[in-house]
Structure formats: structure tokens, C-alpha cells
Amino acid sequence: MSGADTDDGGGVRDALRYLLVLSRPRFWLYLTGPVMVGVVYAADGRGDLLTPTTVGLFAYFLLPANVYLYGVNDVFDAPIDAENPKKDDREVRYRGQRFVPAAVLASGLALLPVAALVDPIAWPWLAGFAVLATAYSAPPLRLKTTPLLDSLSNGLYVLPGAAAYATVAGTQPPLWPVLGGVCWTMAMHTFSAIPDIEPDRAAGIATTATLLGERRTYAYCAVVWGLAAVAFGVADVRAGAVLGIYPLLVVGIALSSVDVERAYWWYPAINAAVGAGLTLWGLAKVVPPSSLL
Numbered sequence: 001m002s003g004a005d006t007d008d009g010g011g012v013r014d015a016l017r018y019l020l021v022l023s024r025p026r027f028w029l030y031l032t033g034p035v036m037v038g039v040v041y042a043a044d045g046r047g048d049l050l051t052p053t054t055v056g057l058f059a060y061f062l063l064p065a066n067v068y069l070y071g072v073n074d075v076f077d078a079p080i081d082a083e084n085p086k087k088d089d090r091e092v093r094y095r096g097q098r099f100v101p102a103a104v105l106a107s108g109l110a111l112l113p114v115a116a117l118v119d120p121i122a123w124p125w126l127a128g129f130a131v132l133a134t135a136y137s138a139p140p141l142r143l144k145t146t147p148l149l150d151s152l153s154n155g156l157y158v159l160p161g162a163a164a165y166a167t168v169a170g171t172q173p174p175l176w177p178v179l180g181g182v183c184w185t186m187a188m189h190t191f192s193a194i195p196d197i198e199p200d201r202a203a204g205i206a207t208t209a210t211l212l213g214e215r216r217t218y219a220y221c222a223v224v225w226g227l228a229a230v231a232f233g234v235a236d237v238r239a240g241a242v243l244g245i246y247p248l249l250v251v252g253i254a255l256s257s258v259d260v261e262r263a264y265w266w267y268p269a270i271n272a273a274v275g276a277g278l279t280l281w282g283l284a285k286v287v288p289p290s291s292l293l
Contacts, residue, residue, distance in 0.1 A: 048286075064107040071100060076137045131174045154185040
């Protein structure tokens, strides 16, 4: 989005608009969705749903966390993104603007007052998010350039939900949904890397997708999404059945003539629908529909 590629003299409004686009609004639910699911499934009653702590978690993972996560990515990916076509329309291209690293650092530090709000039992999950959100893109680890670790490290998207659950319930979240969530994020990340296989290879970047190639990456995603469905199914057969749409969908895409770059942009809506369904399902246990009559 060229209109958001501002320099330091572009004014506060342009800078804020740039940061908003940088935060990838279409992906906001990838961090806030797990928070909502974690709160709903940990809650014993209505009083647990809207508290200063749950609102603080939601607010942080709605915008500041996304500015941090994607801002670190954009700053350290600047040489690669110079040729990335996604930066021409749907995203913004970092061109060395000085306000961007400052805003990214402030967004990362904003996690500290949130940590002060939550139960200390949730601190390891928040710390894990901060570490992985940084190490994914920043040297020396730069996990996004190491096949398999790039996929596994995207479990960071599950950690806000685990932190929310632990804070509300006062206990750690159950193992199987956490494992299922990690598998889901691994597959989602690797599927999203398929359109970047050729640009990444041209830039000398190694990822799970560049290692496997397009056809085998489809297979990898189908298997890992299948494992996610199994893990959720151990916790609740119905949740496993819902998650079962993902391996079926990726197999359908692989066997069809649908352009993966087009299919990729379906997923924010698909994921939002699945996440909303799981959230409403859990909410019905906390606030039975009959109580609203």
C-alpha cells in the first residue's frame, strides 16, 4: 500500500496509518481469537469474562502485539521485501523510517504492564510469546530462515490463549488443545509460505516450504492439520470434527486448479468462522441461552 509508505516528515496521521497497515488487521484475530477462546473455556461464570485483566489481554493482543510481531518481521526482512509483491498492495514496505523501530519497541514493552495484570501462572506463556515473536525474525536465531523451526515457532500464536486460560482458571490449560493449536499454527504458517517459495528461493531464504517444494508442502500441511484435528478430538470429538475441515480443504486445493495465492486469502475468513464457532460453543456453557430469555 504505497499511500502508507511514509517518511519521517509525513506527519503523525501518516505514521499511524502506516503502523495500522503494518499490524496486518486481517490477521488480528490470530492473536485475539486465542485470547477469547482461552477466557471463555476457563470461565466459571459471566463475571470471569469481562474483567480488567481479560480486557487488558485482549487490548494488548489486538494491536500492540501485532505491531511488535509484524514490525520486527518487517524491519529485519527489509532486504527481502524489496522484491516481495505483497508489499505493493496488501502490506507496507519498511524503508528505514525512524519512527517504525521506536513504535515496535514501545509495543513490545507494552507487554510489561499486561504481565503485571495477569496471574503469575501465565507469565511463562507471555514470556514465550515475547521470545518467539522476536526470535522468529530477528538475528541471531532468525527462526523463519530455518526449515521446520520456522513452522514450529509459529506456536507463538497459541500462547496468548494459554496465558488467558491460565489467568482466568488459575491453572495451566489442558495439554491436548494446546498441542492441537500448535499443530494448527504450524500448518497455517507453512501453507501461507507456499506463495513465497519462489521469492524466498530467489532471496536465498530457506523455509519449510522451500525445502519441501509446493506439492510436498501441501502434503505436510494436510498431515499437520490432521494431527491438529486429532489432538482437539482427544479433548472433544466435536472440536476435532470441526478442525477436520482443514486437511480436507488443503487436499482439495492441491488437487484443483485453484491458485494457492488466491486460496491463501480465503483463510482469514475461514479461520474467523471456525474460531467464532468454537468461542460461541464455549460461551454457551458459561452463559446458557436459556438464561438470556
